[in-house]
Amino acid sequence: MNFTDLRILKTQERLQNALLELLDTKELKEITVKEICEKAGISRNAFYQHYGYKEDLYDQMVARATEGIRDSLMPIIQDASAVREETIVSYAEHIVEGISEVRELIYVMLKGDDGKFLRQLTDLIFGQNLTNALSFFDMKDSEELRLYYEFQSAGMAAFIIKWILDEGLSEEKAAKLLAGILLQSPGKKPVIV
Structure with a gap:
């Protein structure tokens, strides 16, 4: 540089x-x-x-936050057969750490949000989780799978928002709570990792 x-x-x-x-x-x-x-x-x-315009500056900041969130949702292992409880815990920690890097920015965007950022956040989580499921676990796309991930993504978005707006919840505790939620996923294999 x-x-x-x-x-x-x-x-x-x-x-x-x-x-x-x-x-x-x-x-x-x-x-x-x-x-x-x-x-x-x-x-x-x-x-x-x-x-x-000032909106261009704001849009760049939103893009930075979005990129940070997307990066935090990327799988941390390459092989679905390697998924264990400890990898799910590590994945939850990875998500929380990644979001922590843009936490202040997300906090400010949420404070003045009219619902647009919340929808973008939910759509981003949905898209990444569905992509992870289709490629990582070699699942077939279906209406049922999409509905499941819509539900799960809205829950993850709500969790992220609650954690960011509740300043009393530490990163460590947030990661433990998220890991607990992810470990309760139905089926034999976790739905995201």
Whole structure:
């Protein structure tokens, strides 16, 4: 990475952090580019070199959170026959650790959510879990399988939201609770790993 790339990344990080702080007290529609720039200590010109609108900055932040969530849902083992109770526990820890990396961002997005982010989160979890089941466990796609994963994904989304909004729940406890839920999956093999 060269010096220019590092400067670009640092500028974008400062702008994202500034918007994140502002979103803690205001809705996006109430925030101005000027406020973001003042909070970040960056000129408006620099802002517009990176983003056309404040919504572009917000969308980049949502994409970062989405990528973090998707990465956390990826299988941690390569062979379905290796799935054991301890791998499910490790998978739950993997999910919680991955989401922890973008927890503050998700928290702010949830605070001002009109339901759109919740739907995106549920759809993301559904898509990744279904993909995992079809490829990892070599399951056949069916309406029943999709309904099951819709149900499971809504539950996982609710769990993630409850954990993020309940600041008293530690990562360790969240991972244990999630592992317990995943271990209760019906059938001979777990539905996600």
